[in-house]
Amino acid sequence: MRLEYFQLIDRIVDLNLADRKINCEATVPTASTIFEGHFPGYPLMPGVLLVEAMAQTSGWLVVAANRFERMPFLASVKDAKLRTFVRPGQVLAITSHLEHEGSGYAVLNAKISSDGKAVADATLTLRVLDFPNAEMAEQMRKQADTIGLKIEARANG
Amino acid sequence: MSSTFETIANIIAETCDIPRDSITAESHAINDLGIDSLDFLDIAFAIDKAFGIKLPLEQWTQEVSDGKATTDQYFVLKNLAARIDELVAAKGA
Numbered sequence: 001m002r003l004e005y006f007q008l009i010d011r012i013v014d015l016n017l018a019d020r021k022i023n024c025e026a027t028v029p030t031a032s033t034i035f036e037g038h039f040p041g042y043p044l045m046p047g048v049l050l051v052e053a054m055a056q057t058s059g060w061l062v063v064a065a066n067r068f069e070r071m072p073f074l075a076s077v078k079d080a081k082l083r084t085f086v087r088p089g090q091v092l093a094i095t096s097h098l099e100h101e102g103s104g105y106a107v108l109n110a111k112i113s114s115d116g117k118a119v120a121d122a123t124l125t126l127r128v129l130d131f132p133n134a135e136m137a138e139q140m141r142k143q144a145d146t147i148g149l150k151i152e153a154r155a156n157g
Numbered sequence: 158m159s160s161t162f163e164t165i166a167n168i169i170a171e172t173c174d175i176p177r178d179s180i181t182a183e184s185h186a187i188n189d190l191g192i193d194s195l196d197f198l199d200i201a202f203a204i205d206k207a208f209g210i211k212l213p214l215e216q217w218t219q220e221v222s223d224g225k226a227t228t229d230q231y232f233v234l235k236n237l238a239a240r241i242d243e244l245v246a247a248k249g250a
Binding site: 076102103105107125 | 211
């Protein structure tokens, strides 16, 4: 995880498009400026970043499902539960299931666990739009390579 | 009144916390009921699930943007119900 850069997913552990599921891994850094404020003397991974980690995991699943043709953006978070504290250095397993792929949106159920213990879960709605520009699309492909998302873009036409 | 309309009216009432008796077949989802695009995603999700279809929201939005259709054609509830019936029939054909 690079918290300051909002790069919260370290690697794709498993991607199963037939079952519409993804499993990612991320290790909370042992040091970050975020922990200087959250909280002094008791560093905790902020809950909003746990939600963001679920959103990014869900987003990679949607990106894979549409083969980099479109970009998901977080639109709503429902029933978010932050079940336990997450400390620096913890390894997180983040999963998401694509419950429904609608026209221009997707609904996913995401969960985080650590050492087999439930950490967080939420139902997320992502808007799925055309990439705003080519640069963003290219950067997403590069980041996908970095985290091990191996999906080829559809050939044109 | 069609059961399709009843279903979508109930979905809207529950999803958007709008009194059910204020929702009529002539209601325009956006102009009369004040439903915004984000709330309409929730409605679309519920409709997709209830009817086993995929509302072509992007196509409809594009048609309105291009001037090929009016929002009334898709977002007045009696018309929305008719579009849903068409999608359900097409699915079963």
